[in-house]
Amino acid sequence: EPERVEAFASLLRALVEAGLANLIVVLRSDTYGRFQAVEPFLALLDGHGATLDLLPPTQAELEEIVTRPVAACHPPLAYETSVSGRSLAEVLVTEVRGGDALALLQITLQRLYEAEALRGDGVLQYADYPGMGDAVAQTAQDAMAKLGERSLKSLPALITAMVRDITLNPEGDIDALTVVPVSRAAFERGDPARTTLLDEFIAHRLLTAEDMDGHVYVRPVHEALLRVVPAAVDILKENAALIWVRETLDPMVAEWTRAPDANKADFLAT
Numbered sequence: 001e002p003e004r005v006e007a008f009a010s011l012l013r014a015l016v017e018a019g020l021a022n023l024i025v026v027l028r029s030d031t032y033g034r035f036q037a038v039e040p041f042l043a044l045l046d047g048h049g050a051t052l053d054l055l056p057p058t059q060a061e062l063e064e065i066v067t068r069p070v071a072a073c074h075p076p077l078a079y080e081t082s083v084s085g086r087s088l089a090e091v092l093v094t095e096v097r098g099g100d101a102l103a104l105l106q107i108t109l110q111r112l113y114e115a116e117a118l119r120g121d122g123v124l125q126y127a128d129y130p131g132m133g134d135a136v137a138q139t140a141q142d143a144m145a146k147l148g149e150r151s152l153k154s155l156p157a158l159i160t161a162m163v164r165d166i167t168l169n170p171e172g173d174i175d176a177l178t179v180v181p182v183s184r185a186a187f188e189r190g191d192p193a194r195t196t197l198l199d200e201f202i203a204h205r206l207l208t209a210e211d212m213d214g215h216v217y218v219r220p221v222h223e224a225l226l227r228v229v230p231a232a233v234d235i236l237k238e239n240a241a242l243i244w245v246r247e248t249l250d251p252m253v254a255e256w257t258r259a260p261d262a263n264k265a266d267f268l269a270t
Contacts, residue, residue: 002254004213005038006038006039006040009038009039009040009041009044010040012040012041012044013040013041013043013044016044016048017047017048023044023049025041033165033178034178034180056101057101057102059093062093062096062101063089063093065102065105066089066092066093066105066109067079067089069109070089070124075122076122077113077116077122077123077124078122078123078124079123079124080123080124080125080126082126088112088124088125088126088129091126091129092105092108092109092129092132095131095132096132103221103222103224103225104132104133104135104136104222104224104228105132106205106221107135107136107139107205107206107221108129108132108135108136110139110205111128111135111138111139112124112125112128112129115128116128133228136224136225136228136229137228137229137230139204139205139206140204140206140225140229140231140232142204143200143201143203143204143206144200144231146200147196147197147200148193148196150191150193151193151194151196151197151200152197153193154191154193154194154197155197155231155235156235156238156239157187158182158187158194158197158198159226159232159235159236159239160235160236160239160242160243161182161187162179162180162181162182162218162219162220162226163177163178163179163180163226163236163243164178164179164180164243164247165177165178165243165244165247166178166236166240166243166244168237168240172237174226174227174233174236174237177223177226177227177236179219179220179223179226180219181210181212181217181218181219182217182218182219183215183216183217184198184209184215184216184217184218185215185216187218198218202218205221206220206221206225207219207220207221208220208221
């Protein structure tokens with residue numbers, strides 16, 4: 001809750017400024033907007049801090065990410081080599097691009113591993129790799145294929161709940177997203193269809209569940225999923241205006257909620 005965040009940030013600021021602690025904060029790019037909204041954190045950064053932006057991995061680092069875990073497997077695993085002599089590992093490294101690369105690569109490698117596990121031949125095969133974005137989209141499609149009609153009807157509510165703000169470029173494509181965790185209990189509202197939806201997406205590693213202050217929150221494993229899964233992209237484009245309106249109204253609703261009951265009518269009138 002905002003009040004608890006503010007109190008926690010103020011406590012950390014006091015400890016640092018009193019010389020009792022050093023503070024190291026590690027943020028993913030999609031959470032930096034939330035960090036900027038907390039004044040004590042910004043004050044610490046401006047007055048006492050320094051930043052280090054972690055750049056995307058180099059070509060050599062990507063090669064290690066793709067090959068070394070496979071080389072360490074027992075029983076042994078290997079990437080298939082085409083008739084032209086090109087390893088599937090080389091293809092993966094070549095096709096990893098952009099800031100979303102590692103999240104998409106993670107899901108792609110998971111699919112290759114699961115396909116091999118069904119065969120048990122020790123080879124990660126070309127036949128199981130349709131392309132980076134397609135592999136992720138297929139994972140989402142596999143999850144949705146197991147859902148009933150009621151669960152699928154809840155998908156727009158889930159997607160829009162996890163996106164606080166959205167920016168579309170002049171062509172109407174998604175340019176930027178602000179992703180937020182969603183209370184599992186608040187989303188489910190005792191509806192088994194919504195529970196099934198979350199369970200299936202978590203099982204396919206599309207969502208992650210986190211315990212925060214005794215409550216479970218769900219969020220995409222990475223905002224990249226909302227950019228490459230066609231169903232999610234369509235939902236966000238169709239609901240962009242609704243998300244913008246909600247972003248405007250949410251602070252007003254919070255302020256009205258905090259107002260004394262006797263003043264609520266006057267507050268709304270102003």
